[in-house]
């Protein structure tokens with residue numbers, strides 16, 4: 001195997017790797033700091049778990065209850081995290097999610113409002129007040145469309161179908177990244193004063209998961225190889241996803257939507273087992289507790305033959321047949337499962353990686369020139385997150401990483417376009433591909 005001779009080479013102040021919400025918010029942060037970044041993504045643009053976001057996100061707007069305030073959201077999040085979150089970052093997120101909400105809605109997100117003009121906020125896991133802002137339907141599409149429109153209006157330079165393989169370094173400093181154009185295999189080399197990793201989580205490491213197939217933890221490996229610290233990699237936010245029928249195994253049923261609607265969980269003996277694990281809150285316990293309970297039931301032999309448990313919504317069918325849960329009702333019906341008459345089988349699968357690249361409040365990693373935001377970064381949420389906190393994280397720290405990267409790029413020297421070790425990296429990859437029996441391109 002050999003790669004085409006001509007690499008596509010670019011120089012920029014800031015390279016953003018990833019075209020989800022965090023990557024686009026990083027581009028907003030760059031623009032706001034007077035720098036035009038280059039954004040590249042492995043899949044289409046926009047893309048990522050962001051495009052599949054379902055229920056919405058949480059912010060302490062105080063619209064469902066005027067008593068609410070960001071400090072209460074902070075307290076709820078610390079408690080939900082088993083006191084393991086990064087308090088400094090969590091406090092920033094709890095406060096700044098409000099400003100991001102006004103901004104995103106002004107750009108066309110289309111959040112649902114009440115008659116009095118205030119936002120409609122729904123209940124969500126581990127929140128003392130109703131805080132979930134929503135679009136009345138799945139959030140992913142309007143979110144990506146409104147941000148993408150902004151990217152176009154600002155003429156943010158972008159390229160899709162580019163998979164980055166490694167960062168480039170000069171001494172201890174990251175000076176960009178190299179990879180491939182998916183379509184023709186041409187090497188892509190981008191030298192940058194600052195580089196932001198916004199590549200999302202690593203759900204594809206697990207058999208059952210609800211995320212796009214290309215979200216495979218690349219950013220964690222790339223950052224680790226460049227010497228960056230990872231944090232909390234053992235903390236994964238599990239969610240209930242479809243266990244059967246087989247052909248939609250892993251389909252994300254928006255389980256928090258079902259649970260908030262009043263769904264019940266049963267084991268194979270039709271015991272409502274959450275009463276044993278959390279007698280007070282039952283299915284409305286923390287996400288971590290519900291998923292641990294489901295795992296325990298299956299592990300101890302009380303699961304279904306498809307290695308799941310039953311989620312029953314018959315008694316609240318009218319509620320789930322409306323809004324963001326209606327599409328799974330339809331999908332299951334097409335697969336022969338009628339939720340008005342029978343339960344469906346769910347299992348726990350990874351939904352959000354809570355660990356990731358260690359960052360500070362400006363998305364700085366532990367390596368000079370390298371930044372991160374969104375699900376690729378870690379430590380914000382500790383061992384468990386509240387409902388709707390992943391998107392809020394991507395808005396706040398996506399933007400902040402862009403601002404940090406842009407401001408600091410101005411003081412950095414231009415990287416040497418021949419430096420960074422990309423030729424050696426390509427050669428190493430070529431050798432490995434040949435050893436593995438690769439064919440001539």
Ligand SMILES: Cc1cc2nc3c(=O)[nH]c(=O)nc-3n(C[C@H](O)[C@H](O)[C@H](O)COP(=O)(O)OP(=O)(O)OC[C@H]3O[C@@H](n4cnc5c(N)ncnc54)[C@H](O)[C@@H]3O)c2cc1C
Nearest residue numbers: 019020021022042048049050054055056164200374375391
């Ligand atoms: C089904 C589903 C529903 C969800 N619903 C909600 C919800 O309602 N509320 C909530 O708060 N959270 C929700 N989440 C979680 C939330 O959507 C994510 O945590 C968040 O969108 C992550 O955004 P991101 O930009 O960091 O990553 P992503 O949106 O995953 O984007 C990652 C980007 O990186 C690119 N990329 C990856 N590897 C490479 C590489 N090697 N080279 C170049 N580019 C690369 C990808 O192409 C993609 O563009 C949901 C997640 C899923 C899967």
